[in-house]
Amino acid sequence: MPRRGEPLRKxxxxxxxxxxxxxxxPGLEQTLTVIERAEALGFDSVWLRDRHLQPGISSPVAIMAAATQRTSRIELGTAxxxxxxxxxxxxxxxxATVDILSGGRINPGVSVGTPMMYDHYKTALYPETHDQENFSKDRVLRLLSCLRGEPVSDFEGTVGIEQFTNYVQPHSAGLADRLWYGGGLSSAIWAGQQGxxxxxxxxxxxxxISEGTSPTDFATIQGQQIDAYREHHPSPETARVSQGxxxxxxxxxxxxxxRRYREYAASRFERTKSPQGxxxxxxxxxxxGTSDELADQLFEHAGFQRASEIAFALxxxxDEDDYTQIIADMAEQLGPRLGWHGL
Structure with missing residues (x-):
């Protein structure tokens, strides 16, 4: 774990x-440029947020496919x-197709539940079945089964000159082991149980939250969720946990x-004072803050202490110049202070 004096894995x-x-x-091109720059700076990974019906990445798999052709080492994930x-x-x-193109660098992170703003576009997404769709964790298990190469068809053989397998093609060995799941305490326990x-x-x-825990103590709550995940994982020593x-x-x-960074943080601080919704x-x-200040704060953070790798959220x-400065300082200043050494 990344405690002071110990290495930060990724x-x-x-x-x-x-x-x-x-x-x-231009914005999509900028994302690809940021990924290229991250690899040059030695980062281990870049993660893409997935947003629908918004001016942001709606197809992270397509972006990762393009990025595989511009990079050779950095891991590419979805969050x-x-x-x-x-x-x-x-x-x-x-x-699987993109993972093979990348040489095994894809880390797909997924979630379940009713999609955001679903009622406003459900008939466009699922015209006949929008009220019958199953948004439970079964969807994750179906994806995991497909990634593992388990049978999805009751037919395997040749029809004319067409050859068919009973599992998803292409199959990328090891990709299922790089599947990630995000969520709260119950999700942490479930993800651990599934490996x-x-x-x-x-x-x-x-x-x-555990009895006696303050409902406004974010770090302690996050630390408890990570502990619960590891307690239920079959191989807690090798289990991967990322903090963002x-x-x-x-x-x-x-x-x-x-000035602008501090104003941004201040404008969002009110929501941290009490639970919402x-x-x-x-x-x-x-x-x-400076990397020295940030390192001191993170080493005291219960969630950071328990994570095995970090994916800071931009x-x-x-603006583009801001992102350029931020990721450069992350790699060259903050990372080494957290015990990380890039390639």
Missing amino acids: LGFLTIGRFDASDPG VIPLGLENPLRLAEDL INYLTSSVVSTQD LVVIPTDSASPDQV PRGMLFSPDYV PFTF
């Missing part, structure tokens, strides 16, 4: 891939693909950038 970041809806090309909008068999075909990797983020649910907080180093930032969702504060609304 360092990455998460991007939303924002673009102008009237001219999406996360909402499976409510996907057919697990078809998604497995796409993921799936576990993604945490900058939001936790306070519905199932908004962390903005300012070492090489201009005074104007520092019926599920009691609690948001983490955003971390802004803020949604910054």
Whole structure:
């Protein structure tokens, strides 16, 4: 675990891939450029957020496919693909194809549940079945089965000159072991039981916190969820857990950038004071400061102490120059202070 003096296994970041809806090309190209830059800086991974009917990445698998042809080493992940909008068999075909093109570098992160804003477009997505769709964890198990190469058809053989297998093609060995799942305490326990990797983020649910835990103590709640995941995993020593907080180093930032970063964090701070909504969702504060300051804060963070790798989330609304400065400081300043050494 990345406690002070111990190595941080992997360092990455998460991007939303924002673009102008009237001219999406430059924004999509910028995302690919950021991935190339990340590999040059030595990052272990870049993760793509998945957003639908918004000016952000709606097809992370397509972006990863393009990125495989511009990179050779860096891992490419999704955080996360909402499976409510996907057919697990078809998604497995796409993921396996891109994983093979990448040489085995894809880390698909997924989630389940009713898709965001579903009632507004459900008839366009599932015209005849929108009220019967199963949005449970069964979708994850179906995807996992497809990725493992288990049978999905009751026919295997040749028809005329056409050859058919009974499992998804192509099959990419090892891809199922790189599947990730994100969620709260019950999801952490379930992911551990399934042997799936576990993604945490900058939001936790306070519905199932331990007795005596403050409902506003984000770090402790996140730490408890990671502990529960490992307790239920068949191989806790090798289980992969990734933490994703908004962390903005300012070492090489201009005074104007520092001002805007701090204003951004301040504008989002109110939501961290108490749980939000019926599920009691609690948001983490955003971390802004020099790498020395950030390292001190993270080493005291119960979630960070228990994670095996990090994928810091880039803020949604910054400019390209801001992202360039932030990821450079992450790799060159913050990472080494956290015990990470890039390639």
